[in-house]
Amino acid sequence: xxxxxxxxxxxxxxxxxxxxxxxxxxxxxxxxxxxxxxxxxxxxxxxxxxxxxxxxxxxxxxxxxxxxxxxxxxxxxxxxxxxxxxxxxxxxxxxxxxxxxxxxxxxxxxxxxxxxxxxxxxxxxxxxxxxxxxxxxxxxxxxxxxxxxxxxxxxxxxxxxxxxxxxxxxxxxxxxxxxxxxxxxxxxxxxxxxxxxxxxxxxxxxxxxxxxxxxxxxxxxxxxxxxxxxxxxxxxxxxxxxxxxxxxxxxxxxxxxxxxxxxxxxxxxxxxxxxxxxxxxxxxxxxxxxxxxxxxxxxxxxxxxxxxxxxxxxxxxxxxxxxxxxxxxxxxxxxxxxxxxxxxxxxxxxxxxxxxxxxxxxxxxxxxxxxxxxxxxxxxxxxxxxxxxxxxxxxxxxxxxxxxxxxxxxxxxxxxxxxxxxxxxx
Numbered sequence: 466x467x468x469x470x471x472x473x474x475x476x477x478x479x480x481x482x483x484x485x486x487x488x489x490x491x492x493x494x495x496x497x498x499x500x501x502x503x504x505x506x507x508x509x510x511x512x513x514x515x516x517x518x519x520x521x522x523x524x525x526x527x528x529x530x531x532x533x534x535x536x537x538x539x540x541x542x543x544x545x546x547x548x549x550x551x552x553x554x555x556x557x558x559x560x561x562x563x564x565x566x567x568x569x570x571x572x573x574x575x576x577x578x579x580x581x582x583x584x585x586x587x588x589x590x591x592x593x594x595x596x597x598x599x600x601x602x603x604x605x606x607x608x609x610x611x612x613x614x615x616x617x618x619x620x621x622x623x624x625x626x627x628x629x630x631x632x633x634x635x636x637x638x639x640x641x642x643x644x645x646x647x648x649x650x651x652x653x654x655x656x657x658x659x660x661x662x663x664x665x666x667x668x669x670x671x672x673x674x675x676x677x678x679x680x681x682x683x684x685x686x687x688x689x690x691x692x693x694x695x696x697x698x699x700x701x702x703x704x705x706x707x708x709x710x711x712x713x714x715x716x717x718x719x720x721x722x723x724x725x726x727x728x729x730x731x732x733x734x735x736x737x738x739x740x741x742x743x744x745x746x747x748x749x750x751x752x753x754x755x756x757x758x759x760x761x762x763x764x765x766x767x768x769x770x771x772x773x774x775x776x777x778x779x780x781x782x783x784x785x786x787x788x789x790x791x792x793x794x795x796x797x798x799x800x801x802x803x804x805x806x807x808x809x810x811x812x813x814x815x816x817x818x819x820x821x822x823x824x825x826x827x828x829x830x831x832x833x834x835x836x837x838x839x840x841x842x843x844x845x846x847x848x849x850x851x852x853x854x855x856x857x858x859x860x861x862x863x864x865x866x867x868x869x870x871x872x873x874x875x876x877x878x879x880x881x882x883x884x885x886x887x888x889x890x891x
Contacts, residue, residue: 473507492855494848499526502867502874504853513878515847515854515866520669520701520826522744524786525869531743534782535775544773557777564784565711565735567752571761572772576700576738577613579749582766583663583734584617586751587694588637589760591660595692602660605652605693607643611670612663612698643668644676646683653691661694661734666712669701672861673821673828681713681730688733694757697732700749701826704740705787705868708797708824711735733757743783748776792868796824799875803827803864806879816889827864828857829882835859843889852881 474495494512498505502525504514517523524531538553545551554572561570571586573579584604591602606612606621619627620634628634639656641648643664653659666681668674688695702712713730734757738749747770770776787793804827807820811829816839818830833839840856847854857863866878 477507492844492848492853494853501525501527502870511851512848513852513866513874513881515852515864515878517865517867518744519739520704520706520865521739521742523704523706523740523792523868524743524783524790525867526744528743528745528783528786528869530786531745531779531782534778535745538775538778542774544770544775546769547767547772551774553774553777554772557772557781560781561750561784562752565737565752566731567735568754569752569758571751571753571758571766572776573738573749573751573768574747574770574776575613576736576749577615577618578768578771579700579736579738579751580612580618580663580698581615582751583696583698583736584661585766586734586753586757586761587661587663587696589765590694590757591658593760594756595660597658597660601658603637603639603656603658604660604696605639605641605649605662607664607668608640609643609668609671609674610663610665611668612665612700643671643674644680646680646687649684650687653687653693659691659693661696662688663696663698665698666702666730667707667823667826669826669863670857672830672858673826673863675821675823685730685732694733695730696734696736697730698736699732700736700738703735703737704784705793705796706740706824706826706865708793708800710787710793712823740787741783742776742779743786745783746776746779748780748783750780787868790869793824795870796868799870799872800824800827802872803875803879806876807882810883810886814886815891817886822864825864825866825868825870828861829864831860831862833860839889843885846885846888847881850881850885852878852885 477495495507496504497507502513504512558570571582573582587604588602591597592599609623612618614627617635619631621638621640622628639652641652685695697713699711713732735752742748804820811817816832818832820827820829822828831840835858840860840862844854844856854862854864
């Protein structure tokens, strides 16, 4: 590679460092093109994308059906705000509500916005429906959660980096251990002002922690017993990522039809984002039935861009792709294959301790401390070998490729990962 070519990436990185706030620590690779499961850097090198923009690009990069819908709508009408009606929002709301089997949807833009929206809905429901005294409602959350980085959300985060020097923090949240039904039961029994339980079906950012079998179903039953809303944050786990349309679907096969089947857990409030648009446009949503959603009235919540015509068109196209291309089924099959192959390697490995996950949301745990740079160095070598991934929590590497991946491509990626890990074996 020539000095001129080498400077292309460095120039781009230098520009970001000089003019952009330093709120991320990206892997040193500069991308300028993507298609399907692949991305290319500015020097033209091709990589497997094994992160999918944190599961936003489930449908693959630049899916033609999604791009076409976006371009067609952008040339017609892009934004009206919610001051006026437009001819596509209602179609989208009907389509998405029926797709996920809820009465209503409240469209927003980003995952954190959707979480904030769900919290507001839960609190208003607590006062107007459950009868909790105003300003006394509490919401249970789990330790090591990741729901975003807004001021309210970091108030109940364990992430010291996200919290430090951003106080004072917002009250009204109770933290309990994840995957601990006894802790949930005790908290519900001792706190009559609990309005909701906000939970990730799989804790992604924490290191892809999959809860015990039956945890979500039993947690939902406890919430029902105490008249508490079960709020599922499926921003990362939803839209076929875990081998089902939603991670809360369990073994339900409703994604093969119209989601009219009976899921393992039906959230009272469902939070979606990321792959709602296939990564083409910021789209998020909160879904609930009328008995909950009707607490939202004109002026009580809003967003200039929420539910704009482009977002509506893109989301419908993206959700169509998930169904038409059986992406949930593909994620389930390839996920089983991935973990099986990785376990074969791990059986004789000293550098990799375990693999865990569901569908195509997986992680490997590196045999080193969280403070070490081993996982980071492995990701740098994976990059050199043609695969892009990123560590989380120091010694964990998350793997989440686009769901359009084929078996042959997945096996090629497994080969790259295992070959790379061998370079770090003790």
